[in-house]
Amino acid sequence: MKSFLSLVAVFAFSFSGCSSEASNFKRTTLGARVYPLEGGVFEVVPQSGGGGPDYWCAxxxxxxxxxxxxxxxxxxxxxxxxxGEVADRRSTVLFTLNPVASAAPQSQFWRVSAFNVGDSMTVQQGDNQCNVFPRWY
Structure with missing residues (x-):
């Protein structure tokens, strides 16, 4: 019985560590998770299957x-x-409101899903990405 209680305590302690990390996010209007990081940087995790517009929208x-x-x-x-740095996902993008030097020269053909360091759009342009395609869910 004592070993069972010890096992339950270890499980509860390890689960509480995961839930505190998982609860340190803000949910956006369309259900994406955004984790605040150090220095004004934030990690965007759209819902599964989200494309480029979903990252900018979030x-x-x-x-x-x-x-x-x-x-x-x-x-x-x-x-x-x-x-992800915080989220346990393969596909996250980090954003900031602080200017970032571009790693590559800007192309005249810009793609919403390229996510090159230094790419930018205004809050309004990102908001316009929220309704690019109809949502069927």
Missing amino acids: ASDYARRHLGAGWQMPIYVYRSMAP
């Missing part, structure tokens, strides 16, 4: 509702798509 929603950014404030890609 970044815009978070910047507007939680950081108080105005519609013309630019949002910058801080780190391109990669595994």
Whole structure:
């Protein structure tokens, strides 16, 4: 009985550590999770199957509702798509409201899902990505 209680205590302790990390996010209007990081950087995790517009939409929603950014404030890609730093997901993007030097020259053909470091769009442009395609769910 004593070993069973010890096992339950270890499980509860390890689960509580996971739930505190998992609860340190803000949910956007369309259900994405955004984790605040150090230095004004935030990690965007859209719902499963989310595409490029979903990342910009979530970044815009978070910047507007939680950081108080105005519609013309630019949002910058801080780190391109990669595994999460906080979230346990393969595809997250880090954004910031602080200017970031571009790693590559800007192309005249810009893609909403490229996520090159330094790419930016305004909060309003990101908000416009929220309704690019109809949602069937």
